[in-house]
Amino acid sequence: MANPLESPVEPQEDCQSCPVRSAALFGEISPELVERVQSATQPLAHPAGEVLFEAGQRADAAFTLREGTVKLVRSQPGNRSQIVRLLVGGDLLGAEGLFGEPYQHTAIALTPVRLCRLPMALLELLRTEDPRFTDALLGRWRRALSEVETLAVELGTCKAEERLAAFFLHWQRKHDKHGDSVDWLPLPLSRTELGELLGLRVETVSRLMARWKREGLLKEAGGKIQLLDTATLHGTATDEGLCT
Amino acid sequence: MANPLESPVEPQEDCQSCPVRSAALFGEISPELVERVQSATQPLAHPAGEVLFEAGQRADAAFTLREGTVKLVRSQPGNRSQIVRLLVGGDLLGAEGLFGEPYQHTAIALTPVRLCRLPMALLELLRTEDPRFTDALLGRWRRALSEVETLAVELGTCKAEERLAAFFLHWQRKHDKHGDSVDWLPLPLSRTELGELLGLRVETVSRLMARWKREGLLKEAGGKIQLLDTATLHGTATDEGLCT
DNA sequence: CGTGGCCTTGATGTCGGTCAAGCCAAGTGG
DNA sequence: CCACTTGGCTTGACCGACATCAAGGCCACG
Structure with a gap:
């Protein structure tokens, strides 16, 4: 346009x-x-x-x-x-x-x-x-x-959970260049776009994030997310010893 | 060693x-x-x-x-x-x-x-x-x-068939640098390795190749393969309009 | 107030992973 | 020469993760 x-x-x-x-x-x-x-x-x-x-x-x-x-x-x-x-x-x-x-x-x-x-x-x-x-x-x-x-x-070897968790951690790491981790980090991607990045469909992304919010692993508000429990997220990412 | x-x-x-x-x-x-x-x-x-x-x-x-x-x-x-x-x-x-x-x-x-x-x-x-x-x-x-x-x-958007077919076509194109396509091209990858490349398990690769051999799309002998019907292979690769 | 995006949630289907068994060719050692 | 292993390939039976289909909610915007 x-x-x-x-x-x-x-x-x-x-x-x-x-x-x-x-x-x-x-x-x-x-x-x-x-x-x-x-x-x-x-x-x-x-x-x-x-x-x-x-x-x-x-x-x-x-x-x-x-x-x-x-x-x-x-x-x-x-x-x-x-x-x-x-x-x-x-x-x-x-x-x-x-x-x-x-x-x-x-x-x-x-x-x-x-x-x-x-x-x-x-x-x-x-x-x-x-x-x-x-x-x-x-x-x-x-x-x-x-x-x-x-x-x-990740696309080749990880399953949905692992990919999404790994992405959040990467994304976080990319955003605290100063060493001090900002806890609210911007998430300018729609669910669909997260899917297009991670080889998943919208629904899968949505379900996973909904579950993690329910379980208190992360919060979301106004296009920003906060990783509350990076430890278990990291655990999910490397589940069965896989991924980053 | x-x-x-x-x-x-x-x-x-x-x-x-x-x-x-x-x-x-x-x-x-x-x-x-x-x-x-x-x-x-x-x-x-x-x-x-x-x-x-x-x-x-x-x-x-x-x-x-x-x-x-x-x-x-x-x-x-x-x-x-x-x-x-x-x-x-x-x-x-x-x-x-x-x-x-x-x-x-x-x-x-x-x-x-x-x-x-x-x-x-x-x-x-x-x-x-x-x-x-x-x-x-x-x-x-x-x-x-x-x-x-x-x-x-390909890992993100294609399904097994499509990835494997696409790989064979890429691989072929990589091997006729001279313009004249050699029909027997070396395939120095085991099924397992094909899987590790394409994000699949051995069994899946094996089944697909077996089927394609049965259907006359390709032949295999002594670590070399021959693509007999690149047209339908290409069709499989881009099934539903996807992939290369 | 209606419309269109985006998100959510459920029900169902299916592709491909997992498990298990058997085949075959190439060693290896008796 | 044969018994035995070993490693790659194949095939079948089963199952689970994720896609697909469908419906509904929420919110912004005209």
């Missing part, structure tokens, strides 16, 4: 002071380059639910996610889709253009998001200019690979 | 004429560097079934697979393991050491293999010396990511 031209463009912001800069791609590049980056990038904001780009489209820009959560989806003919990754602040998406390939996923905002658009030309420039930039890319790709692998392992 | 010192070391070979060189990591580096590479690498051979390295070990070398097939496995406590990738000639394995991490998988030869051992020091050297080397690494990581993603999608 939203015309790309209408994508609300934020007032120009300062990369030097970008909250996610140290975590992001440009944590490592030289200060002089940062200026060129700043002039070539374009800050954007999108509401929840909006499609950032679609699988198969020409990948003429990558994006740095400054704030919010995004899902990367691979859709199958036949109404089934699989979420392959969840992105949070500081993550990079849509860089497949560096290989001349179209976007491999459909990216959809799960919350309102703010991001920086990085035109391919800029990335190419950085790649030739600063070897550490390529290194940073390499690190990101490696991390992504590792995440998808653990997803595959 | 095999003492690493006993790993049969082949007579020194010539990288310049390496059959997989163009496909491999060093297709792109300068001829002068190739010499230094040659002096620092170490050709190895292992019989089928041998463990090349184990998850968690210090990753002090990567390997280029010159010939044969290798499985990368992530094992779970509780007797379950998941094959996350199958490697064939020209593939690179064990490069996670570049990030100071231990090996992320256990690598096991499915056939007799020949490979080149690349000490981490050499990789570090190449990384600083030749930017195109890092680019090559990037490409490999990206391809690996893409493969694991399709695995995850």
Whole structure:
């Protein structure tokens, strides 16, 4: 629906002071380059639910996610889709253009998001200019690979309970970067989406969560959840000695 | 069992004429560097079934697979393991050491293999010396990511039949690089291993293959299979419009 | 006030896991 | 050479986890 031209463009912001800069791609590049980056990038904001780009489209820009959560989806003919990754602040998406390939996923905002658009030309420039930039890319790709692998392992070897419990624990760990665990963590995924991530149907997810709430393992309110008993959750995840 | 010192070391070979060189990591580096590479690498051979390295070990070398097939496995406590990738000639394995991490998988030869051992020091050297080397690494990581993603999608959204059929088709496509499809393609995986790849148990794999043989969709003999009716196989893979 | 999403809960079905048994080929040792 | 093991494959009987189908509740929004 939203015309790309209408994508609300934020007032120009300062990369030097970008909250996610140290975590992001440009944590490592030289200060002089940062200026060129700043002039070539374009800050954007999108509401929840909006499609950032679609699988198969020409990948003429990558994006740095400054704030919010995004899902990367691979859709199958036949109404089934699989979420392959969840992105949070500081993550990079849509860089497949560096290989001349179209976007491999459909990216959809799960919350309102703010991001920086990085035109391919800029990335190419950085790649030739600063070897550490390529290194940073390499690190990101490696991390992504590792995440998808653990997803595959869980999909292949774990049962429903275990997968869901493992997800909650992963998700929690992803959200206390500061070491101090926040107990109310945002859960911007619908039951259906949890299912699409974990290879389950809505009803299964719903039942499991209902049961866990009944048993006092977790609470939920207003799009946030609180893990009350991570110990037994972890136990469920590794039931029979399986999974993370 | 095999003492690493006993790993049969082949007579020194010539990288310049390496059959997989163009496909491999060093297709792109300068001829002068190739010499230094040659002096620092170490050709190895292992019989089928041998463990090349184990998850968690210090990753002090990567390997280029010159010939044969290798499985990368992530094992779970509780007797379950998941094959996350199958490697064939020209593939690179064990490069996670570049990030100071231990090996992320256990690598096991499915056939007799020949490979080149690349000490981490050499990789570090190449990384600083030749930017195109890092680019090559990037490409490999990206391809690996893409493969694991399709695995995850299949594990998450497809049923047994569909996954197995899809695997055979992928496997076939991987083996006719020359465009001309060889009809007898090697299948160095046991039923159990097929199960570990596709998230199924031996019995399920066995039953499906037995049925397909009965129905004349495929033949099997001496560790090789022949897909007789790729059309209906493809139909099975995408049953109800799903999967590749 | 009605409509459409999302969630919940129950009833029923089925795919694939589990258990168990037997087959076959390749060792191994007497 | 034969008895015995061992490991992979097959097949059948059974069962359970999860999907499917169906109905109803809750809430936001027009």
